[in-house]
Amino acid sequence: MIRAALANLAAAALPFVLALAIGAIVLAVTGHDPISVYALMASEAFGGTRRIAATLTATTPLLLTGLATAIAFRAGVFNVGIEGCFYLGGLAAATLGFWLVGWPAIAIIPVALLAGALIGGAWMVAPATLKVRLGVDEVVTTLMLNFIAINLTSWLVNGPLLARGSANSATPAIEKAAELPRLLPPSTLHLGFIISLALVILYGFWDRFTVTGFRSRLVGLNARFCRAVGIDVPSLLFRMMILSGLIGGLAGAIHALGLVHRFVAGFSPGYGFTGIAVALLGRNSALGMILAALVFGALASSGATIQLFSDVPIEIVEVLQGTVMIFAVAKLGLLLRDRRGLA
Amino acid sequence: MSAPASRTRIGARAIVRRFGPVIANDGIDFAAAPGTIHAIVGGNGAGKSTLMRILQGVDRPDDGSVILDDREVRLTAPADAFARGIGMVHQEFMLVDELTLLENLILAREPVHAGGVIDRRKALAEAERVAAMAGVTLDWQMRVADAPVHIRQILEILRLLYRGADVLILDEPTAVLAPAQVRELIGLMRRLKAEGRTILFISHKLDEVMNAADAITVIRRGRAIATVVPGETSKAKLSEMMVGEPIELPLVHPAAPHAGVPVLAIDTLVAHDGRGLPRLGPITLNLYPGEIVGIAGVAGNGQDELAAAAAGLGQIDAGSIRMDGRDITRARTGSFRDLGIAYLSADRAGDGLCLAASIRDNFIAGSEHAPPFSQSGLLRLRAIREGARRALDTLSVRYGAMGDPAKSLSGGNQQRVAIAREFERKPRVLIAAQPTRGVDIAGIAFIHRQIVAFRDAGGAVLLISEELDEILSLSDRIVGLYGGRITGELDRSGASVERVGRLMLGEKAA
Numbered sequence: 001m002i003r004a005a006l007a008n009l010a011a012a013a014l015p016f017v018l019a020l021a022i023g024a025i026v027l028a029v030t031g032h033d034p035i036s037v038y039a040l041m042a043s044e045a046f047g048g049t050r051r052i053a054a055t056l057t058a059t060t061p062l063l064l065t066g067l068a069t070a071i072a073f074r075a076g077v078f079n080v081g082i083e084g085c086f087y088l089g090g091l092a093a094a095t096l097g098f099w100l101v102g103w104p105a106i107a108i109i110p111v112a113l114l115a116g117a118l119i120g121g122a123w124m125v126a127p128a129t130l131k132v133r134l135g136v137d138e139v140v141t142t143l144m145l146n147f148i149a150i151n152l153t154s155w156l157v158n159g160p161l162l163a164r165g166s167a168n169s170a171t172p173a174i175e176k177a178a179e180l181p182r183l184l185p186p187s188t189l190h191l192g193f194i195i196s197l198a199l200v201i202l203y204g205f206w207d208r209f210t211v212t213g214f215r216s217r218l219v220g221l222n223a224r225f226c227r228a229v230g231i232d233v234p235s236l237l238f239r240m241m242i243l244s245g246l247i248g249g250l251a252g253a254i255h256a257l258g259l260v261h262r263f264v265a266g267f268s269p270g271y272g273f274t275g276i277a278v279a280l281l282g283r284n285s286a287l288g289m290i291l292a293a294l295v296f297g298a299l300a301s302s303g304a305t306i307q308l309f310s311d312v313p314i315e316i317v318e319v320l321q322g323t324v325m326i327f328a329v330a331k332l333g334l335l336l337r338d339r340r341g342l343a
Numbered sequence: 344m345s346a347p348a349s350r351t352r353i354g355a356r357a358i359v360r361r362f363g364p365v366i367a368n369d370g371i372d373f374a375a376a377p378g379t380i381h382a383i384v385g386g387n388g389a390g391k392s393t394l395m396r397i398l399q400g401v402d403r404p405d406d407g408s409v410i411l412d413d414r415e416v417r418l419t420a421p422a423d424a425f426a427r428g429i430g431m432v433h434q435e436f437m438l439v440d441e442l443t444l445l446e447n448l449i450l451a452r453e454p455v456h457a458g459g460v461i462d463r464r465k466a467l468a469e470a471e472r473v474a475a476m477a478g479v480t481l482d483w484q485m486r487v488a489d490a491p492v493h494i495r496q497i498l499e500i501l502r503l504l505y506r507g508a509d510v511l512i513l514d515e516p517t518a519v520l521a522p523a524q525v526r527e528l529i530g531l532m533r534r535l536k537a538e539g540r541t542i543l544f545i546s547h548k549l550d551e552v553m554n555a556a557d558a559i560t561v562i563r564r565g566r567a568i569a570t571v572v573p574g575e576t577s578k579a580k581l582s583e584m585m586v587g588e589p590i591e592l593p594l595v596h597p598a599a600p601h602a603g604v605p606v607l608a609i610d611t612l613v614a615h616d617g618r619g620l621p622r623l624g625p626i627t628l629n630l631y632p633g634e635i636v637g638i639a640g641v642a643g644n645g646q647d648e649l650a651a652a653a654a655g656l657g658q659i660d661a662g663s664i665r666m667d668g669r670d671i672t673r674a675r676t677g678s679f680r681d682l683g684i685a686y687l688s689a690d691r692a693g694d695g696l697c698l699a700a701s702i703r704d705n706f707i708a709g710s711e712h713a714p715p716f717s718q719s720g721l722l723r724l725r726a727i728r729e730g731a732r733r734a735l736d737t738l739s740v741r742y743g744a745m746g747d748p749a750k751s752l753s754g755g756n757q758q759r760v761a762i763a764r765e766f767e768r769k770p771r772v773l774i775a776a777q778p779t780r781g782v783d784i785a786g787i788a789f790i791h792r793q794i795v796a797f798r799d800a801g802g803a804v805l806l807i808s809e810e811l812d813e814i815l816s817l818s819d820r821i822v823g824l825y826g827g828r829i830t831g832e833l834d835r836s837g838a839s840v841e842r843v844g845r846l847m848l849g850e851k852a853a
Contacts (some may be wrong), residue, residue: 221699228694229709230677
């Protein structure tokens with residue numbers, strides 16, 4: 001049991017270690033000292049309350065986009081449409097946030113978050129239906145829907161929802177009451193972190209202790225088998241895709257109410273896609289995804305400041321992120337196993 | 344072929360291959376001389392497929408080695424084996440349906456003009472050359488999807504010739520063929536042998552092996568029991584070697600004559616397979632409580648579709664299925680199961696079990712939503728653990744821990760887990776498709792006893808098997824299936840190997 005857990009941990013840590021090694025080579029080649037750069041990054045990410053708060057703020061959206069992705073992945077659905085849900089959820093929540101003038105926080109926040117989640121779920125109805133009824137590949141449909149969502153929201157904030165007198169493509173700021181409370185002022189860490197963390201932990205329980213969690217895992221492992229023992233596979237896949245979209249929409253809504261306080265064009269720097277890496281790196285497990293989201297959150301928060309304090313370009317952080325993702329997708333465990341066979 | 348003659352063109356020396364707790368090959372030796380047809384016979388699960396995968400370079404032995412031209416070699420990949428002249432025709436053909444026969448032939452070795460354009464004229468000339476060599480004629484422009492199964496098989500063989508293979512491994516090549524086509528195939532094999540090629544002929548059909556082979560190696564439980572020459576043996580001796588000791592047949596009491604209403608009634612049912620090809624029917628068959636109805640037939644004659652339809656997984660075009668008189672033709676699989684139909688799938692790795700999931704999860708799958716295993720949507724882990732332990736003990740399943748993946752179990756124990764899961768639901772009808780495939784002798788007897796006990800307790804069993812012995816020893820009634828239709832029905836008392844054999848080959852019962 002413990003040995004298996006350690007092996008899992010090692011398998012999950014391996015991509016990160018390899019990425020650090022490759023990053024070190026890149027740094028050394030470009031004339032930097034890898035160790036001091038990494039030390040700087042570590043202290044930027046975790047050195048002190050304010051830095052940790054910044055890292056956790058950056059982790060927040062990734063927890064939920066990772067969760068949204070994992071819910072689909074574990075059922076065997078390769079939903080890559082969370083980015084689109086994130087945009088739509090963010091726009092819906094921000095719009096209600098400035099429309100519902102005079103509502104108390106206790107009403108406006110739940111309503112706006114719910115609206116964000118619902119639109120994310122609704123966005124997945126079409127690809128889920130196409131997959132379940134006609135066998136249309138969800139990778140294509142959900143990926144394409146991302147572009148539609150991003151451009152649709154961009155058009156809306158340049159037209160009907162554009163803030164009066166604003167030159168930027170942005171909605172008006174949301175009501176003060178709609179803002180999620182800050183946890184550690186003056187840092188930007190907000191209540192959304194707690195909500196996201198709680199949902200991922202809840203997912204961990206769902207995974208292990210509920211009938212639906214059991215079924216969706218089994219469907220992901222062998223859908224034909226599930227059909228043969230009487231599980232309604234299409235219905236389950238449909239529901240998991242919608243649930244995945246709901247969480248994706250909620251992620252955007254939380255991001256809008258918690259951090260951005262409005263919706264702007266280019267709302268997400270690819271949180272939905274990083275969520276894919278979080279789910280893969282975390283092997284769809286609650287604990288694994290929390291750690292993976294922290295890794296990406298730390299890279300993002302330290303990357304933002306690192307170029308202020310050293311001559312290391314921010315691109316190195318992106319190289320690291322990209323490398324972690326590549327190694328996360330590669331099934332490194334297989335590599336180790338194969339070597340035994342070839343010997 | 345012009346190389347100095349070796350004594351062994353292809354063979355094995357003490358090959359051992361283990362998969363977890365299962366020993367698939369336990370020190371296999373054999374040697375096939377060049378220019379011969381060497382048959383390898385053995386029951387399902389004897390270790391033939393593993394041995395072939397090793398000879399073909401797909402898998403590597405844990406111990407021992409492959410012999411080629413009298414020398415020990417280490418095959419690292421299929422391409423490596425191919426470079427040494429070894430090619431294989433698998434049971435499931437590796438052809439692209441959308442392409443023509445010619446395109447499939449040259450695939451991956453296309454003759455090209457300068458600039459990479461396929462040289463069709465040269466391709467056709469090459470195709471005609473290999474066809475002439477093999478003494479066959481094909482319509483090269485036909486799409487594989489439109490070609491009958493024996494043409495596809497000939498195409499697979501020609502493809503090996505086209506690529507220059509001189510050792511041909513044919514894995515159960517006659518399983519899908521009608522008798523006339525079998526004769527044709529054996530003729531082709533003889534012509535190839537006359538040219539000096541070596542053929543490994545994997546089969547468990549003793550008639551064909553006795554007819555075609557120069558030497559026969561019998562494999563049982565991962566060991567080569569003996570290598571014999573057809574002239575010095577008989578079918579009876581061969582089957583005795585394949586089975587080992589005579590199977591202890593479960594005591595089968597003649598069932599009471601069927602009274603009243605059938606529990607499961609299949610009426611003029613027509614069904615197609617996963618590729619949309621009509622495979623079954625129209626077929627009418629009633630199943631009464633307390634009887635075992637054996638379906639005898641050669642693979643590919645509609646058994647899979649019959650089993651799937653009866654288990655609620657079929658693709659039904661017409662006709663009806665009734666349980667206790669209630670029409671369930673279009674009902675969901677879950678309804679079939681809730682009404683008391685249990686299913687042991689022939690494809691254990693596909694839909695019989697979820698091999699990647701734990702033994703415990705396999706046990707509760709399909710029952711996870713109801714008491715005692717869950718309540719209000721929450722799993723009751725303790726009830727699951729206790730229920731699984733009790734049921735697995737009842738069936739003497741040998742497992743390490745209940746959380747281990749099902750793939751860690753041997754074939755026999757896997758099937759016991761499936762039986763435990765199905766019997767836990769207290770079914771009244773059991774659809775058992777190839778229930779002992781890949782199971783060892785002791786396991787077979789055990790599973791047979793379970794099926795008979797189920798019948799004796801009033802259950803109705805639809806037993807679908809390619810093993811004639813199994814059909815004969817368990818069935819109260821035997822129904823022949825050929826070309827998707829029933830060819831006849833025999834009572835237990837009137838059944839014999841010869842009569843059932845005729846039913847399987849589409850000849851009406853006399």
